[in-house]
Amino acid sequence: MFIINNYKTTKNNYETQGSVTNITILKKNGSELIAKIDTEDLEKVQAMGVWFAEWHKDFNSYLVQNITITKDNKKVKSTKRNIQSVVLDTQSNAPIRHINGDTLDNRKSNLELVNQKEKNEYENIDDETIAVILKDRYGKPQAKALVSVKDLDRVINKRYTWVYSKGYKQPRVIAHIPGGKVYMEDVIMHPSEEERVHHINLNPLDNRRKNLENKLK
Structure with missing residues (x-):
């Protein structure tokens, strides 16, 4: 595992309040944001390593992201995941909607896998x-x-x-x-x-x- 000293590798702070856990994450400029998950998902979220905030133009908002860098023989591989896909146990590119519009609120009750084959409203x-x-x-x-x-x-x-x-x-x-x-x-x-x-x-x-x-x- 390689370490890059920037906002993408700064250790997160976790604060649990009953069934909800708040995660302190950093933006590129070093300022803090607070993300939210269900406490029951805390273990698997922490196991992924460091989480950070990155702007996503499709959402017009910040997403909670993670990068894992591994080395296989002489090849270095970087894998990016978003926290909502980890919470819902889906592929990182799966279309997931934040029901209340808050992309930092990644409690399961606020996440919905989008059905791209449903009839239009x-x-x-x-x-x-x-x-x-x-x-x-x-x-x-x-x-x-x-x-x-x-x-x-x-x-x-x-x-x-x-x-x-x-x-x-x-x-x-x-x-x-x-x-x-x-x-x-x-x-x-x-x-x-x-x-x-x-x-x-x-x-x-x-x-x-x-x-x-x-x-x-």
């Missing part, structure tokens, strides 16, 4: 339009796609889970199915192989029928 805008809520991989609402009411059953069903994709030049609304990636506008308009779907107002998140037309490629 939606809102009624008016008699003709719904807004499909697009979430990121952590279950956080990211954008909304407009759809005509008559296409509700076509796009909201067990087959599709729609997500926001930044795309190359502009955002798109996509779903991943066994056959590959599909676009919401294609599911609605069914273009032929010689056609593509054009968004009349140039907004790819507006998939109302009146904003879509099939055009030759």
Whole structure:
């Protein structure tokens, strides 16, 4: 085990208050944050070594992270884990949502493994339009796609889970199915192989029928 003298290797302080344990962790600038876990998870959390706070752009907040460095023959391997995956006994890249929005609160009651295959939620805008809520991989609402009411059953069903994709030049609304990636506008308009779907107002998140037309490629 190698030791790096910085905020990632400074020993944590643990304070247990009944069923909850507070952990003092450091940010890169040396300032302290307090993270929270269930006391019943204290042993396995401590066994991982030192925990620190690191900014994560997807969460727009600090996550409680750990780095374990091991040496196998002449190869040095660095493995990063987040505390929520340790608490829930999942892979570190598993999509986990903090229910109350506090990423430092890693009690099991505040953690939820995100089901990335569930149907999208939606809102009624008016008699003709719904807004499909697009979430990121952590279950956080990211954008909304407009759809005509008559296409509700076509796009909201067990087959599709729609997500926001930044795309190359502009955002798109996509779903991943066994056959590959599909676009919401294609599911609605069914273009032929010689056609593509054009968004009349140039907004790819507006998939109302009146904003879509099939055009030759």
